[in-house]
Amino acid sequence: MLEIKNLHVSIEEKKIIKGLNLSINKGEVHALMGPNGSGKSTLSYVLSGKDKYEIDDGTIEYNEKNLLDLDVDERANEGLFLAFQYPMEIPGVQTSFFLKTAINSKRKYLGQSEMDALEFAKLMKLKAEELNINTEMLKRDLNVNYSGGEKKKQEILQMSMLSPKMAILDETDSGLDIDALRIVSEGVNKLRSNENSFLVITHYQRLLNYIKPDFVHIIADGRIVKSGDYSLALELEEKGYEEISKSA
Amino acid sequence: MELTLNFDKIQSDNVSKYVKTILDKKNPYKNFKIENYKYAQLHRDIRSETLLRDIDISELLKISKNISPLSSNPVDLASNLNQWKYKNDDSFFRVSSLLKRDTSSINLDFIDYKNLFLDISQINNNIHFLKSSKNETNLIIMNNKSKDEYPKSIFFDISNNTNLNVIHFNISNYKSFLYFESNLQDNSHLNFVSFQSDNIHTRNEFYASLNLECNFDLFGLNINNYGVNDNYSFIQHLKPSSSSREIFKSIVEKGAITNFQGKIYVDSIAQKTDGYQMSRSLLLDDISKANNKPELEIYADDVKCSHGSTVSKLDEDQIYYFKSRGIDSEMAKKILKKAFIAEIIDSIKDDNLCDYSNKIIESLLT
Numbered sequence: 194m195l196e197i198k199n200l201h202v203s204i205e206e207k208k209i210i211k212g213l214n215l216s217i218n219k220g221e222v223h224a225l226m227g228p229n230g231s232g233k234s235t236l237s238y239v240l241s242g243k244d245k246y247e248i249d250d251g252t253i254e255y256n257e258k259n260l261l262d263l264d265v266d267e268r269a270n271e272g273l274f275l276a277f278q279y280p281m282e283i284p285g286v287q288t289s290f291f292l293k294t295a296i297n298s299k300r301k302y303l304g305q306s307e308m309d310a311l312e313f314a315k316l317m318k319l320k321a322e323e324l325n326i327n328t329e330m331l332k333r334d335l336n337v338n339y340s341g342g343e344k345k346k347q348e349i350l351q352m353s354m355l356s357p358k359m360a361i362l363d364e365t366d367s368g369l370d371i372d373a374l375r376i377v378s379e380g381v382n383k384l385r386s387n388e389n390s391f392l393v394i395t396h397y398q399r400l401l402n403y404i405k406p407d408f409v410h411i412i413a414d415g416r417i418v419k420s421g422d423y424s425l426a427l428e429l430e431e432k433g434y435e436e437i438s439k440s441a
Numbered sequence: 442m443e444l445t446l447n448f449d450k451i452q453s454d455n456v457s458k459y460v461k462t463i464l465d466k467k468n469p470y471k472n473f474k475i476e477n478y479k480y481a482q483l484h485r486d487i488r489s490e491t492l493l494r495d496i497d498i499s500e501l502l503k504i505s506k507n508i509s510p511l512s513s514n515p516v517d518l519a520s521n522l523n524q525w526k527y528k529n530d531d532s533f534f535r536v537s538s539l540l541k542r543d544t545s546s547i548n549l550d551f552i553d554y555k556n557l558f559l560d561i562s563q564i565n566n567n568i569h570f571l572k573s574s575k576n577e578t579n580l581i582i583m584n585n586k587s588k589d590e591y592p593k594s595i596f597f598d599i600s601n602n603t604n605l606n607v608i609h610f611n612i613s614n615y616k617s618f619l620y621f622e623s624n625l626q627d628n629s630h631l632n633f634v635s636f637q638s639d640n641i642h643t644r645n646e647f648y649a650s651l652n653l654e655c656n657f658d659l660f661g662l663n664i665n666n667y668g669v670n671d672n673y674s675f676i677q678h679l680k681p682s683s684s685s686r687e688i689f690k691s692i693v694e695k696g697a698i699t700n701f702q703g704k705i706y707v708d709s710i711a712q713k714t715d716g717y718q719m720s721r722s723l724l725l726d727d728i729s730k731a732n733n734k735p736e737l738e739i740y741a742d743d744v745k746c747s748h749g750s751t752v753s754k755l756d757e758d759q760i761y762y763f764k765s766r767g768i769d770s771e772m773a774k775k776i777l778k779k780a781f782i783a784e785i786i787d788s789i790k791d792d793n794l795c796d797y798s799n800k801i802i803e804s805l806l807t
């Protein structure tokens with residue numbers, strides 16, 4: 194599904210990712226954990242195709258395609274989704290309109306006909322209810338005056354409506370209380386299947402109690418220093434980043 | 442091409458010294474340093490006419506009653522020439538248009554339709570609208586494909602306790618120089634929306650005089666123009682407790698220049714005045730320009746007046762967010778532009794007119 198080899202990335206001449214390797218197969222859930230500033234968000238931006246990041250070396254293969262050849266919107270329409278750590282506010286654009294435009298862009302890309310208004314409304318209502326999102330909120334401007342938790346839920350709603358093949362969640366857990374965390378996790382778990390893959394980026398082990406990963410990777414200073422199964426997350430919780438990185 | 446308009450000919454007629462002074466000393470076609478016309482560049486030829494598109498607004502004719510001032514009696518406004526009811530400088534546009542053109546009047550009370558449509562580009566006269574009935578009236582004024590270098594005036598006399606809604610479509614004009622003057626009597630309300638697009642060289646002057654407890658809303662939208670598009674407003678609050686609200690939004694591209702210069706004047710007895718003025722411009726490239734110049738002149742102490750202006754670009758991070766959800770950048774930009782201007786279109790209260798205006802604007806957005 195996703196194969197990152199020897200990735201080196203810099204921004205404004207500053208090296209951030211320094212030789213990162215990561216391979217995610219269909220149906221797998223990988224957790225990426227690491228201290229602040231270790232390059233987690235940078236990796237997620239590079240995967241989604243945000244500009245200004247310089248790929249100095251390495252390759253990224255996604256679904257047998259060279260991911261780096263695709264523009265941001267093409268990657269999205271090919272089934273890659275990034276739930277942002279800090280979702281953008283878009284004043285003047287209604288959330289439901291944004292969702293509808295996104296869904297229909299993808300359908301158009303895939304050569305399918307547009308979803309009609311009724312079908313869309315049904316789908317939105319269903320998915321919103323699953324995530325315990327008040328549909329009234331979807332009439333408001335996208336992320337404007339949403340609380341931190343509401344923004345994160347909104348990202349997960351977008352994800353569940355677009356049902357991506359490869360979803361990257363960048364610290365979706367931060368800013369969520371325990372109830373919201375459970376609801377969001379359920380949303381993610383519902384999408385889990387042997388067709389879909391996840392890269393769950395988090396700072397804390399807490400989220401992984403709800404979304405059980407198949408693999409856990411620890412990133413420090415732009416490279417993965419240790420990989421293991423779920424027990425690595427527990428070990429990390431116990432020892433802290435510094436000791437784990439040292440022992441690597 | 443000779444650009445300086447020859448106002449000397451009419452000047453030789455029997456006009457007062459006052460008028461002569463304005464024609465001579467305050468002529469922005471000759472003198473480009475006059476403060477109120479600072480950015481209008483009337484002395485210059487701007488760009489070629491061939492840029493203009495052909496925009497279809499025929500639908501508007503279907504949803505409204507076509508009216509004409511020609512059946513009405515012409516009125517003699519020549520006597521008004523020397524009477525300037527506003528503070529500060531007389532408008533050159535007003536004076537020259539009254540000298541150059543006859544004025545026709547339309548009494549809106551005599552027309553029993555809610556939506557009225559008038560194409561002023563087909564009429565050489567100035568027009569004087571009167572409204573004193575309680576009827577709800579939406580007046581649609583279209584100015585389309587004008588090449589007229591001479592200013593034209595449109596007057597509104599709005600009686601006590603009366604409402605009027607005006608929508609002005611200023612579209613595909615090579616040259617158009619308009620003076621709007623609105624006189625609002627006590628407790629009256631004027632909602633004025635001006636859509637300006639696909640023009641080469643335009644200036645619109647919005648003068649309004651507000652009496653007791655009046656309310657004047659002026660919304661301007663300026664998109665997809667090619668040359669110099671200049672808006673000047675002068676709103677005077679003469680009596681207590683009136684409010685004015687001006688919101689201008691411009692999307693400027695392709696080397697166009699959009700100007701907004703607006704003054705709010707509050708008389709010393711006009712306590713409890715509420716004045717608001719906002720001009721926002723979205724610059725889509727580095728060769729286009731937006732000039733904003735707000736002015737407040739306040740002589741009363743218990744008033745609330747505020748103004749602001751912003752010039753911004755489309756937000757790259759917002760576009761990235763759209764793209765990350767599969768929406769291509771062209772669509773993302775269009776949605777963001779529409780979001781930017783929605784406030785202006787939404788200010789039209791009549792649903793049909795709002796919907797139809799929305800369609801026109803959508804077709805004008807690139």
Ligand SMILES: Nc1ncnc2c1ncn2[C@@H]1O[C@H](COP(=O)(O)OP(=O)(O)O)[C@@H](O)[C@H]1O
Nearest residue numbers: 204205207209228229230231232233234235236
């Ligand atoms: N736009 C930028 N310009 C310069 N440095 C940046 C930029 N974005 C991130 N960085 C730097 O890159 C490093 C990794 O940042 P980031 O990927 O956000 O870390 P994480 O998400 O793991 O906390 C940090 O040292 C950060 O300061």
Ligand SMILES: [Mg+2]
Nearest residue numbers: 233234278364
């Ligand atoms: Mg981060």
